[in-house]
Amino acid sequence: MGRQMTEMLKGTLEGIVLALLVGAPAYGYEITAQLRERGFTEIAEGTVYALLVRIEQKGLVDVEKVPSEKGPPRKVYSLNAQGRVELAEFWKTWGFLADRIGELHTTDTTTEGEN
Amino acid sequence: MGRQMTEMLKGTLEGIVLALLVGAPAYGYEITAQLRERGFTEIAEGTVYALLVRIEQKGLVDVEKVPSEKGPPRKVYSLNAQGRVELAEFWKTWGFLADRIGELHTTDTTTEGEN
DNA sequence: TCTCAGTACTCAGCGTTACTATGTACTGGT
DNA sequence: ACCAGTACATAGTAACGCTGAGTACTGAGA
Numbered sequence: 001m002g003r004q005m006t007e008m009l010k011g012t013l014e015g016i017v018l019a020l021l022v023g024a025p026a027y028g029y030e031i032t033a034q035l036r037e038r039g040f041t042e043i044a045e046g047t048v049y050a051l052l053v054r055i056e057q058k059g060l061v062d063v064e065k066v067p068s069e070k071g072p073p074r075k076v077y078s079l080n081a082q083g084r085v086e087l088a089e090f091w092k093t094w095g096f097l098a099d100r101i102g103e104l105h106t107t108d109t110t111t112e113g114e115n
Numbered sequence: 116m117g118r119q120m121t122e123m124l125k126g127t128l129e130g131i132v133l134a135l136l137v138g139a140p141a142y143g144y145e146i147t148a149q150l151r152e153r154g155f156t157e158i159a160e161g162t163v164y165a166l167l168v169r170i171e172q173k174g175l176v177d178v179e180k181v182p183s184e185k186g187p188p189r190k191v192y193s194l195n196a197q198g199r200v201e202l203a204e205f206w207k208t209w210g211f212l213a214d215r216i217g218e219l220h221t222t223d224t225t226t227e228g229e230n
Numbered sequence: 231t232c233t234c235a236g237t238a239c240t241c242a243g244c245g246t247t248a249c250t251a252t253g254t255a256c257t258g259g260t
Numbered sequence: 261a262c263c264a265g266t267a268c269a270t271a272g273t274a275a276c277g278c279t280g281a282g283t284a285c286t287g288a289g290a
Contacts, residue, residue: 158278
């Protein structure tokens with residue numbers, strides 16, 4: 001993964017995963033697959049599992065163990081009330097940052113004519 | 116500063132500062148002030164200076180020491196060719212991330228009706 | 231004169247985060 | 261018996277922003 005992307009994901013990846021979970025509960029392996037579908041093709045499995053442990057310890061999700069037909073039992077995560085609060089704050093913080101950076105971009109003429 | 120914002124700034128703050136420098140060369144104290152003007156009111160001085168040391172060591176900026184009327188000499192940073200490349204990559208990476216997250220936001224109905 | 235606010239930069243130590251690399255465990259197909 | 265796919269876990273590392281402190285210089289006010 002690119003150095004820049006790795007750093008940018010800090011703080012956003014958690015929000016991204018919470019946003020995925022607000023749609024429907026999911027388990028780690030599944031979440032990793034969803035991330036890849038959504039363009040985050042290079043996010044390591046280990047990263048996702050570590051993040052899930054973290055949001056569970058923070059109390060943002062409820063966990064249920066569900067047997068799988070083809071492998072070890074799945075840990076299904078669902079967003080709880082506290083998780084929804086955190087997600088709402090994430091959107092607010094993200095919105096603020098994206099706005100400020102957007103302003104900067106219109107000022108910066110470096111990229112004009114590119115792409 | 117909020118926990119979420121602190122984490123989100125990782126990877127973006129460098130790009131933000133590079134974008135400020137593309138407009139005109141500036142020194143640390145000045146950059147801190149510009150950041151505050153642009154809404155980043157809570158960014159610590161120490162953070163900015165540390166970042167400047169970093170981008171200098173990466174070779175993204177040229178530095179010139181200029182005497183000040185009211186205090187220690189200023190270290191004026193100007194974006195060089197390599198810095199412009201890095202900035203262009205920053206905008207690309209940011210654009211990608213912002214697009215993906217934008218897609219997620221339209222899917223996520225949590226925030227509808229708020230604000 | 232002494233003090234204090236403003237200017238300007240520096241640095242050590244810390245917590246959080248994502249990545250790498252590896253390992254475990256279970257199923258089904260060849 | 262072997263391997264690919266499924267599913268989760270974790271120790272160690274690097275990068276980055278924050279906290280809190282300190283240094284140094286100028287000029288205004290008590």
